[in-house]
Amino acid sequence: MDSRVSDDLDQRLLHALQVNGRAHFSRIARDLGVSERTIIRRYQRLRALGLRVVGQPVASRLGLARWLLRLHCTPDAAGTIAEALARRPDTYWVTLASGGTELYCAVNVPVSGQHDNPLLRKLPRTPQVLSISAHCMLRIFVGATSTWHATRFRADHNTAVDSGTCAATRVPLDATDHTLFAELARDGRATLPELAAAADRSPSSIQRHLDRLRGAGALSLAVDFDPQLLGYHMATRIWLNVTPAHLRSVGETLATHPEIAFAAAVTGDSNLVASGIFRTPDDLYDYVDRRIGQLPGIQSIQTAPTLREVKRLALAIP
Incomplete structure (x- = not known):
């Protein structure tokens, strides 16, 4: 396998993931003007080269x-x-x-x-x-x-910007939040069913937790490559x-x-x-x-x- 980023599409895909690491492939494909199958194939190739989307706690x-x-x-x-x-x-x-x-x-x-x-x-x-x-x-x-x-x-x-350690209001975490942080640290694009199975919660409950963490600025997504x-x-x-x-x-x-x-x-x-x-x-x-x-x-x-x-x-x- 070629161990290089091949062309501008790979680079634009990396940028799209930085804008929203959990964006659906269909949305990325639409934004980049190519087919969803092409985006999935490119993403899988970059994954084989070491690409990770990582969920990060904002300290x-x-x-x-x-x-x-x-x-x-x-x-x-x-x-x-x-x-x-x-x-x-x-x-x-x-x-x-x-x-x-x-x-x-x-x-x-x-x-x-x-x-x-x-x-x-x-x-x-x-x-x-x-x-x-x-x-x-x-x-x-x-x-x-x-x-x-x-x-x-x-x-x-x-980008995950941590604006200081004292001024921001602390976001309390429950057991489900801790599980989500652990799972998203392994794969920031883990699906709702995968996260729900790991946390023993419904997909709708997981979505509410994700929305709360991201909305409060406690969870960010980063591209590791x-x-x-x-x-x-x-x-x-x-x-x-x-x-x-x-x-x-x-x-x-x-x-x-x-x-x-x-x-x-x-x-x-x-x-x-x-x-x-x-x-x-x-x-x-x-x-x-x-x-x-x-x-x-x-x-x-x-x-x-x-x-x-x-x-x-x-x-x-x-």
Whole structure:
């Protein structure tokens, strides 16, 4: 099987799924001007290449705070620690940076108990962890994701934006909601009968729960697809130090850039972190030099290319 995205129709299908990950194939076919059978065939091919539509919890609407952990490890231990973090149910994504000694981990913790989280207490006592910095995500401007999204085709109005951990009203969850989150984390396009069977509820009840979660902003849908199949081979974490007066404007500007899959204001020495996807190192250079380097208020920029995504877009509701 050809391991590439073949043409413009594949790319438009990815975009359509980003606009509405649960849209019926007949609607997508109508919007794209092709037959439903063609869309189904293309979707199945992309699925075989690794495409996932993933249901994601929006942390701030569920009483959760999202933290980004940045670890420097001994060269022989980074991979092992990354795999151990990936096995934890409270981690959202885990990434190894180039060089093999630095890794990143996103974790959701209850706002009320975020300073007593066992992971935040355990990691500093791990001998192979040379240093650790924990950054609370204060405002997520775009994404709340790993860097593996088809960023080029992101629909900004449908991206999971987590507008802070304290201001949003918490959405209470029942047992059915928890089941739906777990099932949609595996397949965001699971059918109503499939979800109803998993939750032991009627399809009409499941539809009401989905409408409530999505309407309240507690559930979002994301497209997970390897950008290398789209020709983007340079996934990079970007750390920025921005003057406070320009932090919001820079974050909102990054959210409009098609290269950026994720951007958030965070605590720590760097107050803004982003994930970008580029075709080549030269494209990354041009982006830093001509796009973000020209924005007012930026005092320093650090880049850390991604070596491997160990875990991405997993359910993380404590």
